[in-house]
Amino acid sequence: MTGPKSEVVERTCCVACFANSDVRSFISARATIGNCDYCGTVDEYTVPVHALVDLFAPLLGQYRIAGTDEPALGESALPRIVPTSLPDHIAGWNVFAAGSERSDALLSDLVNCNAAENYRLDIHVMWVSAFGLWIYEGPSWEWHSLCHDIKFRTRYFTSTNVTVGTGHLARLLTTSRLRRIAVTEPQLHAYRARRGDFYSQDARAVTKDMGAPPPERTTAGRANSAGIPVLYCALDQVTAVAETRGSRGDKITTVELVADAPLDLIDFTNFDRLRGGSPFTATSPADLYERTKFAETLSLMGRQMSEPVNSDDAMIDYVPTQYLSEYILHNGYAGFIYESALSSGGLNVVLFNPATVRIENPQTIAITSVQYKISRVEWDNELGMPIFTSLNDE
16 A cells, blocks of 8 residues: 655755765755755755665664664663664764754655655654664674673683784774874873972973873873873863862962874774764665774773773773773874863873873963762663763753
8 A cells, every 4th residue: 555655856955954075065966056945045056855865875774763662771872772863863973954953854854755645754753773782792792791801800811802802993993083183283282280389399300290100100090001101191281180180279280292293093082083984985774884883882992991980999990991002002003082081071192102292381280169070870780881970960
């Protein structure tokens, strides 16, 4: 039984409807000048909606309407697993230009372009991944297995160690988009901070006191084992100060870290960049799914790298990130970037070789106020890590 065909195929959209450059280029190469039925732009490059159906097939093929028997998933699930509306899923890909009403109408017409009017799919009901629960398969699950093994079973030689180290993890690092940082540019200076007024006490000692500690004084951290110095810093001064965990009235010494050459760093902080490029370069839904799955795993690793660690548990909880850090080092990278847990929006940097930067512009900073944010902590057995839910917004 079929109903009357939808009039969607007769509607036209324009380049102004989209933020994605691949879609805009696709339209421009095939367009005629006309008026857009969605955003109202006149005398613009336009194409019929049906002309975009094949282009959008890999992206829209990632999702399906949730069934009534879908397993319950909470905040612990990876992004894009949690059931939500299709516009919410697609929003993370930055496909459409600003304007939710017109983008929702255009998305709905793309989904239902060839559907009978009586059988249109509702994009505002719950949609889920068309490929199942990513956490239970592939590199994400193997990363969880590796973390568990090196924390609680065997530290250096495990089955997942070999699998992840030679397979998935190698691909994750080699296919991720790197953030190539020339720290000589003013806006990309790195900053380091330590509690204490080293500068006022002895300006000549700043270089020694503000660099990495010597091996015999190096304690374990999230990116290094005891005895192996690395340089922890931040991309802005406020974040560097926040990472000292100082209190009101504390004096903090800060310095700028300047490199004379670009540094290749793994960037764990931007999921859109980690996803591996535009979804419209994928050849099929399965191809895009594989790329997204690896990107999700990088995002998971980045969240674990940024997770606050209680000092009582630091030794054991740092083991997986120390392993990941050494793997990045041995693949030839200068370090990595991860989100700060102590400064909202701040980015931290780990540099494996402290000699790659020089110390400049020492300053003494006073902490004049501290803002507290609190979260409810719940342990997630599936993820094997704590989940933090902010209480400040409640």
